[in-house]
Amino acid sequence: MKRSIIRFLCAAMFIAGCTKDAEMPVSPALSYLMVYNGSPDFYGAGSMAFVNNALYGTRSYNENGAGLVGAFNFSRYSFIDTGLYRMAFTDSATIPANATKITETLLQFENEKHYTVYLLDSLGFFDILYTQDDVAPDPVKAKIRLLHLSPDAGKVYLRIDTVLIGGIREVGFRNVSGYTAVSADIKPGIRIMYKDEAGEEKTLVRKSFPLEAGKCYTMILRGYKTPADGNINKTINLSTITNF
Structure with a gap:
């Protein structure tokens, strides 16, 4: 009889444990967010990014939260709940009470998706752009895309060395191409x-940085061909973020 009671108690504890495991809460729905300042007006200055009127962070020109973005840089995503959000940028990085919003919009973030929000401008007319980023690698190729944030550059296309990349053509201001798989290379032109x-075909910008198999890259064309204030730090350039 005693053994029967012990067996019964063990079985009850096992069932209770299984029920407890089955009732564990599911993981919360989350998105991944990165913020990049692509406005040359903020060279040497900063803009505060707000999410639903809460300060997300401060970005100077050509910064994504991981410092200045050079020929290539790593991503800096943070977790954010899914849903509809009000995104805004300010005219300065002073305390919020003294800063004025220069642009604002509503953006939707979905579960397990990666997004980058960009501040851009054309001679002081500010806007917000956002992209969904690819983090699904191709094991034998590199994936690249081009984001055009240069107001006076016109439509552009891409060559790697002499090879025309068919998926990155006729990309105009405020537009982004899709990702295109290309061969990995240590030092491509x-x-x-x-x-x-x-x-006549002309080269606007030429850069070289490694393209690794299994990586996804966003190349950002930024700055002005002819800055209105003559500041050479605002001239056209190319930065690249490694999304994954």
């Missing part, structure tokens, strides 16, 4: 191209 009024 990445050239942003355009055609002049005579239809």
Whole structure:
């Protein structure tokens, strides 16, 4: 009889444990967010990014939260609950009470998706752009895309060395191409191209940085061909963020 009672108690504890495991709460729905300042007006200054009127962080020109973005830099995503959010940027990085919003919009973030929000401008007319980022690697190729944030550059396309990348063509201001898989290379010649009024092909920007298999890259064309204030730090350039 005693053994029967012990067996019964053990079985009851096992069932209770299984029920407890089955009732454990599911993981919360989360998105991944990165914020990049692509506005040359903030060279040497900062803009505060707000999410639902709460300070998310401060970004100077060409910063994504992981410092200045050079020829290539790593991503800096943070967790955020899914849903609809009000995103805004300010005219300065002073205390919020003294800062004024320069642009604001509503953005939707979905579960397990990666997003980058960009501040951009054209001679003081500010706007917000956001992209969903690819973090699904190709094991034998690199994935690249081009985001165009240069107001006076016109439509551009991309060559790697002499090879025309068919998926990155006719990309205009405020637009982003899709990701294109390309061969991995240690030191490729990445050239942003355009055609002049005579239809002659010209190189706008040339950079070189490693393209690794299994990586996803966003190349950002930024700055002005001819800055209105003549500041050479605002001239056209190419930065790259490694999304994954």
